Amino acid sequence: MKFWHKISLFSFLVFVVIFNAASILVIERSHNKILSQEINSALSQNMSIHSSIDAIVPILRIYDSLDYEKTVLTNVAKEFVEKNRDQQVYMDITNDKNQSIYSNVDFKMPIHREELSKLAMDEIHYIIRDIDQRTILFTSNITDIHHKSYVFTYMKDVTSLYADRLEQYRFFAKVDIAACFLYMLIMLFVSRGLTKPIDRLNRTAQVIAQGGFSERVPLKSKDEIGVLARNFNEMAAVVEDKIQDLERHNQEKQRFIDNFTHELKTPLTSIIGYANFLRTTKYNEERFLDGLDVIYTEGKRLESLSHKLMDLISLQEGRGQMEEQDLGSIIGEMKPALEMMAKEKQIDIVLDCDEGGRLLLDKDLIKVLIFNLVDNALKASALQQSITIRLFSQNDQYVLEVMDQGMGISEAHRDKIFEPFYMADKARTRDNQGAGLGLSICQRVARMHHAVIEVASEENEGTTIRVIFEPVYPKGGGVHE
Amino acid sequence: MQKKILIVEDDIHISKIIKMNLNIVNYMTTEVYDGLAALEAVKQEKFDLILLDVMIPLLDGFALMEKIQPYRIPVIFLTAKNSVYDKVNGLKLGADDYMVKPFEAIELLARIETVLRRYGKEEQVMMIQHVRVDLDKREVTLHGEPVELTPKEYDLLVVLLKNKNIALSREQFLDKVWGSDYYGETRTVDMHIKSVRKKLQLQDHIKTIYKIGYRLED
Numbered sequence: 001m002k003f004w005h006k007i008s009l010f011s012f013l014v015f016v017v018i019f020n021a022a023s024i025l026v027i028e029r030s031h032n033k034i035l036s037q038e039i040n041s042a043l044s045q046n047m048s049i050h051s052s053i054d055a056i057v058p059i060l061r062i063y064d065s066l067d068y069e070k071t072v073l074t075n076v077a078k079e080f081v082e083k084n085r086d087q088q089v090y091m092d093i094t095n096d097k098n099q100s101i102y103s104n105v106d107f108k109m110p111i112h113r114e115e116l117s118k119l120a121m122d123e124i125h126y127i128i129r130d131i132d133q134r135t136i137l138f139t140s141n142i143t144d145i146h147h148k149s150y151v152f153t154y155m156k157d158v159t160s161l162y163a164d165r166l167e168q169y170r171f172f173a174k175v176d177i178a179a180c181f182l183y184m185l186i187m188l189f190v191s192r193g194l195t196k197p198i199d200r201l202n203r204t205a206q207v208i209a210q211g212g213f214s215e216r217v218p219l220k221s222k223d224e225i226g227v228l229a230r231n232f233n234e235m236a237a238v239v240e241d242k243i244q245d246l247e248r249h250n251q252e253k254q255r256f257i258d259n260f261t262h263e264l265k266t267p268l269t270s271i272i273g274y275a276n277f278l279r280t281t282k283y284n285e286e287r288f289l290d291g292l293d294v295i296y297t298e299g300k301r302l303e304s305l306s307h308k309l310m311d312l313i314s315l316q317e318g319r320g321q322m323e324e325q326d327l328g329s330i331i332g333e334m335k336p337a338l339e340m341m342a343k344e345k346q347i348d349i350v351l352d353c354d355e356g357g358r359l360l361l362d363k364d365l366i367k368v369l370i371f372n373l374v375d376n377a378l379k380a381s382a383l384q385q386s387i388t389i390r391l392f393s394q395n396d397q398y399v400l401e402v403m404d405q406g407m408g409i410s411e412a413h414r415d416k417i418f419e420p421f422y423m424a425d426k427a428r429t430r431d432n433q434g435a436g437l438g439l440s441i442c443q444r445v446a447r448m449h450h451a452v453i454e455v456a457s458e459e460n461e462g463t464t465i466r467v468i469f470e471p472v473y474p475k476g477g478g479v480h481e
Numbered sequence: 482m483q484k485k486i487l488i489v490e491d492d493i494h495i496s497k498i499i500k501m502n503l504n505i506v507n508y509m510t511t512e513v514y515d516g517l518a519a520l521e522a523v524k525q526e527k528f529d530l531i532l533l534d535v536m537i538p539l540l541d542g543f544a545l546m547e548k549i550q551p552y553r554i555p556v557i558f559l560t561a562k563n564s565v566y567d568k569v570n571g572l573k574l575g576a577d578d579y580m581v582k583p584f585e586a587i588e589l590l591a592r593i594e595t596v597l598r599r600y601g602k603e604e605q606v607m608m609i610q611h612v613r614v615d616l617d618k619r620e621v622t623l624h625g626e627p628v629e630l631t632p633k634e635y636d637l638l639v640v641l642l643k644n645k646n647i648a649l650s651r652e653q654f655l656d657k658v659w660g661s662d663y664y665g666e667t668r669t670v671d672m673h674i675k676s677v678r679k680k681l682q683l684q685d686h687i688k689t690i691y692k693i694g695y696r697l698e699d
Binding site for chain 2: 262265266268269270272273274276277279280281282287294298
């Protein structure tokens with residue numbers, strides 16, 4: 001059963017019970033009130049008869065004749081009945097021998113009348129009886145005349161009262177059905193309207209569950225459901241972000257694996273291909289030397305790839321001995337090696353590290369970083385250009401800068417150069433025996449030192465790479481870990 | 482008539498080794514190193530087959546496939562990627578076969594031959610010295626005279642002819658002639674080689690290669 005069905009059904013049942021109970025209560029109360037009025041008036045009528053009889057009792061004593069008594073009583077009764085003719089009242093007088101003195105009753109009097117048994121002198125008892133199809137109110141009292149007791153019974157037909165009540169009920173039943181129907185209808189619409197936002201929420205949840213992570217609930221109301229929808233949307237946004245993150249991460253990984261297999265298999269294909277070609281075909285000196293040359297260079301490429309990969313893997317494991325050292329002097333130490341590398345292209349290495357800078361460093365890793373940055377700069381440079389390595393402080397941070405005058409990096413490549421195996425220019429990178437891992441390694445090293453790498457580049461004018469180190473001692477602190 | 486094959490491969494070394502292997506078995510080759518150059522070449526010349534690397538610059542292999550589809554040239558993909566997705570994608574785009582690097586030269590030659598046969602472009606007659614082999618009729622003649630060969634001898638001769646100038650090992654012969662489920666001795670190969678040499682007077686042309694096997698030379 002749906003929630004809005006439950007709401008409407010429940011409230012409908014409650015309504016039916018309360019409405020019916022209240023209505024029955026009202027009808028019964030008004031009926032009882034009228035009835036008791038009727039009883040009171042009957043009782044007072046009886047009283048007035050009683051008192052008028054009492055008034056003539058002394059006269060009757062004088063005559064002391066049974067017939068006379070009978071005539072007088074009959075006359076009194078007749079007069080009374082005559083007076084109330086239009087009100088359907090009846091009078092019955094019997095003596096103590098149960099002989100009827102007067103009766104204008106048009107129905108059969110009950111033989112057994114229990115109200116008389118306990119009736120004392122000067123008391124009036126009443127009882128309501130159903131006789132045939134009528135309801136009669138009996139009021140009785142006993143009057144003593146000459147030591148003979150007469151029973152005066154005054155009766156009133158109250159059938160119309162009960163008929164009225166029935167009529168009330170009939171009318172109420174019609175009203176009841178109409179009201180309930182109307183109420184049910186309204187309740188269905190109202191509860192449907194109230195639960196509609198929940199349905200919408202539900203649909204959105206289903207869409208999201210089936211992978212539509214960008215789906216949102218279009219609810220703007222300020223009630224609880226509106227708040228729920230807003231929270232739901234926030235949750236969906238977080239989930240979507242997380243999933244996109246995961247996907248991006250996954251794609252990066254997949255790309256790494258793809259590129260890695262490509263980088264591994266390409267030299268292998270060459271090596272195996274040439275070796276097999278040389279061993280299965282007729283000897284030819286030119287082809288032989290050609291082939292051996294390829295096997296040698298491709299072998300070297302594999303070797304350098306494996307070195308770089310080892311670097312990358314050991315970096316991933318996060319090994320490293322952090323000690324406080326002077327970065328300037330490390331660069332100074334490397335100068336001869338860097339100049340050796342630069343010799344081939346007759347490139348000047350300019351050092352500007354006078355400022356020095358004591359930082360928490362892993363010396364070997366920092367050397368790898370600088371070596372890779374300079375190596376990249378060399379590869380990008382033309383003959384006889386220069387490369388500047390600068391170390392300076394700026395807003396509490398040390399900045400290591402490697403600047404070349406080479407070909408630069410085009411904008412399309414700039415955000416991808418840190419990706420493993422990414423090569424802006426494949427052919428050139430291969431000629432230099434690169435695998436596209438250098439900057440990934442730099443990135444890893446920088447991250448281990450809590451440093452950030454920034455790239456600024458103009459095509460054909462040069463590239464500047466800045467490694468920005470966090471200050472060794474944060475302000476206020478001074479604890480050496 | 483010599484078949485023309487376009488080699489699209491951005492690694493110069495690999496391109497060259499493929500070219501050398503194809504040339505030695507008498508295919509003509511053209512080498513290009515990126516997708517756009519490949520597209521140009523297809524527009525300029527008529528090729529019997531294209532060997533296509535998937536990861537090439539400017540226009541990748543799959544994109545190139547779509548562009549050259551109207552020319553209806555058989556294509557064999559060469560790639561280091563061996564994921565199922567790439568295979569399905571490549572074959573769906575109409576590639577005829579798929580080779581994962583690194584591959585062996587004779588394997589590549591066999592695939593090329595299979596694809597060419599499927600397109601009805603295979604040579605039906607092969608010659609070596611005075612021997613003529615008609616593949617349709619399975620008929621071998623020496624100086625115009627028919628020569629009786631056993632079925633295995635005939636198959637062995639065809640394998641030798643198709644891999645002319647390339648040495649094949651005894652295991653490779655067993656595999657190609659007797660089938661991969663044959664567990665015979667390599668001496669079987671030696672005996673059949675001896676018999677073919679004698680029947681077709683090819684003693685000087687079917688060379689025994691030290692440590693490898695046999696090679697048919699012109």
